Amino acid sequence: MHNRSINLEIGDGGKNACYTIPIGPTHPALKEPIRFLFDLEGEQIVGVDIKPGFAHRGIEYMGMRRNLIQTLYLSERICGICSISHPLAFTQAVENAAGIEVPPRAQYIRTIIGELERIHSHLLWAGVGAHELGFDTLLHLTWNVREKCMDLLEQLTGNRVDYAIPIFGGVRRDIPAEKAPLAYQALDYYKGLLQQMIDAFLHDKSVEMRTRNIGALTYDDAVNLCAAGPVARAAGVPKDVRQDMPYLAYADMDIKAITPADYDGKEAVGDVFDNIVVRLLEVAQSIEIIEFCLENLPEGEITSIPKVPALLAALKKADGEGIGRHEAPRGEVFHYVRLVEGQDEMAAWKVKAPTYSNLMSWVPKFMGDEVADIPIIAASIDPCMCCMDRVHIVDEKGQHSIRVKEELIQLSRAKTRRMMTR
């Protein structure tokens, strides 16, 4: 049994800290706003306080006042990058609550789109991670190759994001046989590129220096803080919904959670480097899963209740509660739904996104590292990130100055240069 005790004290309450710097609410590394309050001793982080919620839109509140099909569209807009992960978990929760069957072909189509989302999400993350380290060539390479996946999604579903594929009891669009060659072509493209990506990220001296032992998370902390997804797996916790409690087409496959040991056989550190390892290897895993689904795509219907009025009527009759889970690119998405007979809207809806689970893991990851590492550690949790607008530094005399995004990135890059010349 591992150690359950954990020190979540924020430093020493800032008693010995020289500086407290707030970063955000405009976010340092994510495109969504969040505020960090760092206690620093010199360059070293000795405490951090995290305040999310600046983009809380009350989606659950809205969902409990609309009918289920309207809420399905809403669930698709919880996240732009995970725009199929939330509907996948939500439809499963409602189907479990209402006892609606999903035809096998629809299960496979859902899986294919879900895995394509993982490929583009992980590549997006890898590119931004490279950018934070000052490796913009790699950013442009990863984002260029990501486009192939976005193009394929557009060809299969009509949209680059918000694919509108799942509906209760199936999917809204088929993948016809003539589209399969496009998918195979894209998969071959990624297979050819994967070793190149692994070389660029994992065999690069400067990437390794800036990410090894930076933002480390121990196995025990990952378990105790209920971390999810690649963050937990990078810390050596073999937790993956697709493996642990299979659903959709994953139930027909032999899926194994990827941990850093799969790369070099070494013990996981849970640092930024391990996060890169896990995400890159998962791209390879997703390619295999999509190939399996295309080769074994069952014939038949794509939805069990094709007419929307009949579907709404069936949902209105349903009474019960259900859980839907999906392993999104960033970790477990969890939806709880309670339906009451005779009522169009849900009686209860709880949405849990992966970052919700990983929020608390940020604290041990930041501890002991330097200001220049903040961008890459913040980024290591979540692939969905964009800009760091400004940092407002207040010293103990109350004097403050504004550090803009460019200055922080310069700090990060200067650290890379310093380490290169050592």
Add this chain to the structure above:
Amino acid sequence: MNPDTILSSFKSALGGKVLEDRKIERTVGTKTPRSVYDLWLVVDRDTLHAAVEHLVAEFNPHLSVISGEDIGDGVALNYHFTSGWGEQYGEVTFSIRCVVPKSDLRIPTICDILPGAQTAEREKKEFYGIEVVGIPDDRNLFLPEDMTIHPWRNDLEEETKKSVKRLVKWEERDA
């Protein structure tokens, strides 16, 4: 993880304090169908801490989230755990439900047993106005720090609407 082992372990550890238990079997897989299980347990508020303690000591759980529902004279909380991760088909979901009456909205924290529960507990505190007794940090998390209304409470809906309208007016936009 065998679902029956978990249920019987709970019943022997907590005795008559398990008010209700259900095992829901679901079939997954299109080629060779297999079963996965959702377990539901109802306990009262005073037993919640002991139930989670037993779960953590015996089954190494992961807390996914705590969901809530306004049921009129009380708030029902579901603590959604999963247990048995690490092997294929090894996991079951395990939800512990307990009802907190609106006349006395208090619940003991489980952060002392599972520190990762803090995010979910702080969220329930601000959205339902439930006092989480013993929580290390009880500030609002997702809502503004000075916000005192509880948007997921049906009986306080008018207050929530008023607050939203006030914000809209402040932003000089149409309601």
